[in-house]
Amino acid sequence: MFSERKVLLVVNPISGDVNKDVIFERVIEKTGQDGYDLRIYSTTGEHDLETIREMVTTLKPERILVAGGDGTISLVAQAAYGFDVTMGIIPAGSANGLSVDFGLSGSLEQAIEVAFGEKIMHMDAVSINGDISLHLSDLGLNALLVKNYENSETRGKLGYAREMLKTLSEHENFLAKITVDNEVIETDALIVIIANAQKYGTGVTINPAGDMADGFFELVIAKKLDFIETAKILAGNTDFNPEIMRVISVKNAVIECLDKEAHFQIDGEYKGMVTKVEAHILEKYIKVAVL
Ligand SMILES: Nc1ncnc2c1ncn2[C@@H]1O[C@H](COP(=O)(O)OP(=O)(O)OP(=O)(O)O)[C@@H](O)[C@H]1O
Numbered sequence: 104m105f106s107e108r109k110v111l112l113v114v115n116p117i118s119g120d121v122n123k124d125v126i127f128e129r130v131i132e133k134t135g136q137d138g139y140d141l142r143i144y145s146t147t148g149e150h151d152l153e154t155i156r157e158m159v160t161t162l163k164p165e166r167i168l169v170a171g172g173d174g175t176i177s178l179v180a181q182a183a184y185g186f187d188v189t190m191g192i193i194p195a196g197s198a199n200g201l202s203v204d205f206g207l208s209g210s211l212e213q214a215i216e217v218a219f220g221e222k223i224m225h226m227d228a229v230s231i232n233g234d235i236s237l238h239l240s241d242l243g244l245n246a247l248l249v250k251n252y253e254n255s256e257t258r259g260k261l262g263y264a265r266e267m268l269k270t271l272s273e274h275e276n277f278l279a280k281i282t283v284d285n286e287v288i289e290t291d292a293l294i295v296i297i298a299n300a301q302k303y304g305t306g307v308t309i310n311p312a313g314d315m316a317d318g319f320f321e322l323v324i325a326k327k328l329d330f331i332e333t334a335k336i337l338a339g340n341t342d343f344n345p346e347i348m349r350v351i352s353v354k355n356a357v358i359e360c361l362d363k364e365a366h367f368q369i370d371g372e373y374k375g376m377v378t379k380v381e382a383h384i385l386e387k388y389i390k391v392a393v394l
Pocket residue numbers: 115116117118119120146147148149171172173174175176195196197198199200371
């Protein structure tokens with residue numbers, strides 16, 4: 104059957120130790136029922152951005168489904184940038200931070216229903232030193248945790264707890280100079296988070312004010328681990344003690360590390376040590392089908 108309605112399914116075969124066969128079966132079934140012409144691309148880890156962009160250019164799909172983790176979602180968003188196409192997310196990574204923020208429960212049935220649904224968000228992205236962040240990026244404590252976890256043998260909750268203890272013992276605060284739209288802040292920092300979204304993949308809400316489609320990102324600046332301020336965040340409260348924690352909504356920010364380099368991560372991928380990070384919002388970067 105010839106169909107003008109095309110769907111591209113991009114699958115990361117190695118993400119999250121998840122068997123993708125059932126995903127193929129369900130998507131083939133759904134597209135068959137609805138009369139879509141389905142193409143499938145399995146990522147290789149080499150030149151995927153260029154290949155997917157080429158496929159989007161020639162195929163002109165109306166939806167691109169992504170079955171993978173945050174890295175693959177970000178890759179597809181970059182490949183689809185500038186095209187009139189809607190991305191649908193099928194969580195199949197190890198952490199799935201973005202899917203958690205989108206409220207996807209992890210059920211394949213729900214993900215497919217949402218991915219083909221009519222509710223669409225024009226999602227912002229944050230450009231950071233030329234890279235794209237859709238979710239949460241940070242300098243300091245959490246980036247060191249991402250590094251330690253990437254390098255560790257153990258996986259799962261126990262491995263995470265062990266790496267957290269190691270990270271807390273290794274971490275040192277850094278002196279940050281933060282230049283935003285109308286303010287310069289100089290502060291001792293445990294962590295500076297550049298947040299487009301609300302929650303880490305663990306489900307912990309770090310940015311209760313986060314809205315992925317409001318044309319702003321938040322800087323969450325914390326000086327130390329503090330039980331009360333952490334409890335406020337978990338409760339969705341944004342009335343923080345400014346001596347310990349600040350959250351500001353901005354469109355641009357420059358973060359400089361004045362006394363030493365800081366660990367840095369983008370959307371769960373460790374990027375090394377930095378002394379300067381420049382971030383700006385990219386409004387309405389990609390259309391995403393949402394719950
Ligand atoms: N066929 C492949 N072989 C090896 N690596 C691949 C392949 N396809 C993609 N990759 C790599 O997979 C990484 C992206 O993984 P992704 O983020 O989707 O999953 P994850 O790490 O399991 O999940 P999460 O980001 O949620 O923790 C990229 O580094 C990419 O280069």
